[in-house]
Amino acid sequence: MLRVGSVCEAGKSRLNKTGDWRTLRPQVTDKCNGCGICELFCPDSCIVLENKKAVIDYDYCKGCGICANECPKQAIEMEEERN
């Protein structure tokens, strides 16, 4: 049964792995000090901090580069996606 307004349970956006249309790939380098700013800015919520370092979930990262732009340490480099 379809719900009014196509409202449905949370988590449905995980079904589409939106990472596959990425043309640029953010790479976290050693300069990362784990401040967490990129985690807050990522519009796809695909950055988490693990052991004080930003870790990107490439299944959903669309390669917008906002994280690289916002990182105060310039610790994220955008590279051409080769995969």
Added chain:
Amino acid sequence: MSVSVMEGSMAVAEAIKVCRPKVISAFPISPQTHIVEELSKMVADGQLDAKYIRVDSEFSAASAVYGSSATGVRSYTASSSQGLLLMIEVLYAMAGTRLPVVLTGVNRTVSAPITIQPDHQDTMALRDTGVIQLHVENSQEAYATHIQAFKLAEDHDILLPVMVCMDGWILTHSYEPIKLEDQKLVDSFLPNFVPKYRLDPKNPLTYGAYADEQVQEFRLMQHFAMERAKSKIEVIANDYQKIFDQYYGGLIDEYKCDDAEVVLVAMGSVIGTFKDAVDTLRTEGVKVGIVKVRSYRPFPGEKIAQAVKNARVVAVMDKSMSVGQGGPLATDVKSAFANKEAPPVLSCIAGMGGRDVTIETVRKMVTKAQLALKTGKIPDIEYTDFRPEYLED
């Protein structure tokens, strides 16, 4: 209850105030400006406990109330002309997501050529968005209809945005005595908004989900809600009458139709002029009546057919044009009459770009309708008050 003389825009602002919206977002554009200016003042003065979100465009205004309505609070916006056009993308999404936002569509011509004068071209462009459209005849009806609009939109059988359409300047900027209702009575008519779903971080939901396979069914669900709105609009108008002792029609309103040979069909502020014209024509022995179309979407085809069943000819006045087809209201009336026993329909275009519709204009329409009856020839479109001298050779 109190009566004060005020501008039509103020009457709308007063109506919105007693509906207690929690979020208002708008971008000013003539002739909608006074409504939202007054509302922002009410919020700033602490007379209205709402969040007023200032935005950079009508697209943002519609988006802001889309979001606030999704969180489950009563939300309002208003616009005109190009501003309404800029909202269209969001309005489709709003209707598709079934968010019961109420907006005022202050009717104004669309560019080009640019003008700020009123006609119905702007809200006609929103015809297929899934937004309910109610047209009003005067400022008191605008007051009543905004209060009714929230009740209609928020009904769980409906859950669609509702736009109250009112002619810019003619209504928004003219002064009339307005009956303002007591807050308590309005509260009893319009209880708090209870959302069916709402955005809540503790209980997350997906809004704006992707679908291919089910699009047709989602669109149909909107259509069925529109169909249900037909009876709901009438019930709400009757309930309003019971509490506030005022009635402006449900889906339509009829004026002297019973014995009328010629029935005029129109929407909005021209109805006042039409009534005067009909009164005059009747003293001259011409049997004329009026069907005022109050609800344009959902379109009350059956009701109109019923109201004109004794008429010999119907003249529909449009204040806008679907270029390449003709008057949208006339087209809808014709489609409602197709395959039924119904009188012939004369489509009249008048009043575009704010050109005055006078008693003389109405007289011309009636004469043309009578002529069509006599000759048995109905022109495709009758351009009333058309000025051929303006045309390029």
